[in-house]
Amino acid sequence: MTLDQPYPVALARLSQAIGAEQDRSIVTPDTPAALVTLAALHGGDPVRARSVIGRAVREGGRAGAADAIFVTHRHRLLLGWALMQDGHLPAAGAAVAAVAGQQLHRRDALWAAALQTAIARRGGDTGAMQQHWYSAMEVLAECSTEVFALLPLGELWVAAARMRQVDRLSHTLDEAFGLLRALDDPGLWSVPLHWAGVHAGILANSPDDVAPHGQALTAAAAHSSFAKALATAGRTWLRVLAGHVDVDEVAPAARALAQFGHTSDATRLAGQAALQTADPRVSQAMLQLARDLKQAVSAPEPSDEPVPAERPAAPAQRPGAARGATRLSDREREVAELLVQGLPYRDIGAQLFISAKTVEHHVARIRRRLGAESRSEMLSMLRVMLAPAQ
Incomplete structure (x- = not known):
């Protein structure tokens, strides 16, 4: 249903599986909570994503005892991803730190490394971004191409563009888009990867690379308000980088990104608009917009995780x-x-x-x-x- 039905229809069906009794003799591609979260993240539904996966983390894995720990790791990583996209970088970092040093399935190891790459890139830590990107590339080489790993692939693509290393991802990206074509380019799964392509093209300063992904988002906009917001933001971003900063154009585009759970991208768009304009009043307006968007997510997410008894006490401060x-x-x-x-x-x-x-x-x-x-x-x-x- 995620391939050929509207997002609300598919999500309603998937959500019914969360409370259903699971037949453990049947092999499933992911847990019901993870599938709903993935669909919500791909569909620009951040509230549903955080609600479902947050509850799953609190309740712990519903799988058998042998698999429960792996399920918990998976859910924490998906929660961290939702928080990262919405600009809660410290909370996202805490989520990925919770699985650090643990034995992870290869898919989850890829998500962990890509999440760390995403946090470092958005936090402006270039050294950490490069370190985590190279770690992610090692894991990626051992993973099959699948729709459930398109979000981390998109993040690695954007980071690769920053590092001028896109050629190292060319084969995997070709496989991913080939997979989507074989599935008749389902909008739910393909839209976020095209958004990553827009970012990668912008970072590479290559309008020709941006064009096909912008066109794909525009085509999907007829059936998806999320795709429409991304297509509009992409066009606005290109205009901003060309020095055309219009408050009445940038502000709605940035707010739409935030509405669909991409607050980190929204604040970056507003911040770049402030830097690109020569008009001090417009620059101030864009900086205020960025602050307002950031303020909306600045409060830390409440933690539902119990504090481990073995957690060491905070180090004593130095005198003074x-x-x-x-x-x-x-x-x-x-x-x-x-x-x-x-x-x-x-x-x-x-x-x-x-x-x-x-x-x-x-x-x-x-x-x-x-x-x-x-x-x-x-x-x-x-x-x-x-x-x-x-």
Whole structure:
């Protein structure tokens, strides 16, 4: 039904399986909760995805005792993916950390590595992104091409475009699109991969590479409001990168992305629009839009996981660290944490959706608050102050 029926019809049928008694003699491609979540993620239904998979994580695996742990790992990774797409990067990182060091099926190992790649890319950590991407590529070589792994493949594609390594994925991408063609290009499964293709083409600065994926999204828009939002956002993104920033065009496109669970992409679109325009008023409007979208997801997701009894106590702070930390405002602390990572002002501003000049003012205030006589002394003090949180 996910291949030839509208998304609501297919989802209703899939959802009925969640509460049904499972015949353990029958081999299924995934758990009912995972299948509903996958369909919801592909269909731009973030609320349903987080609700279903969050409940599955709380309840634990319903499979037999031997498989329950693997089911739990699978559900945690899918929850992490839903959180990542919607901009909850710390919560997504906690989800993937929960399965770190565990024995994973190859499909889940691919999801874990791709999720770590996605979190690092969205967090601006290029080194970690590259590390996780190469790990994911090793796992990908051992996995079969399937519709249930198209989301991680799309993320690896976008990261590969950032790294100028798309050629290493060419064969797998050809197999994936060949599989979709063999299934008559079902919109539910193909739309997110085409969205990844739009991003990859933009990052490669190749309009010719963007075109076929933009056309596919436009064609799917007749039957999917999610595809329509992605197609509109793709066209808007290209116009923004060409220097045509229209508030009345960017704002609806970004809000539509957020509505369909792609808040991380939405804030990035608004942030890039702010950087591309020469009009200070438009830039401020775009930065405010990005902040508003980010604020909507800034509150941490409530954790339903019990705290392990063996979890070690938080490390004691260095003398004076707490006193120093309390001198910084929340915004100054955000700037400080990125500053000690070695990011330039422009990149810090892009992540926090403020201008590079505003970052410079924050740094000056931080230096005065700490009483540092030089930049190097300020950085040394910040490293000591922030060490317990890192």
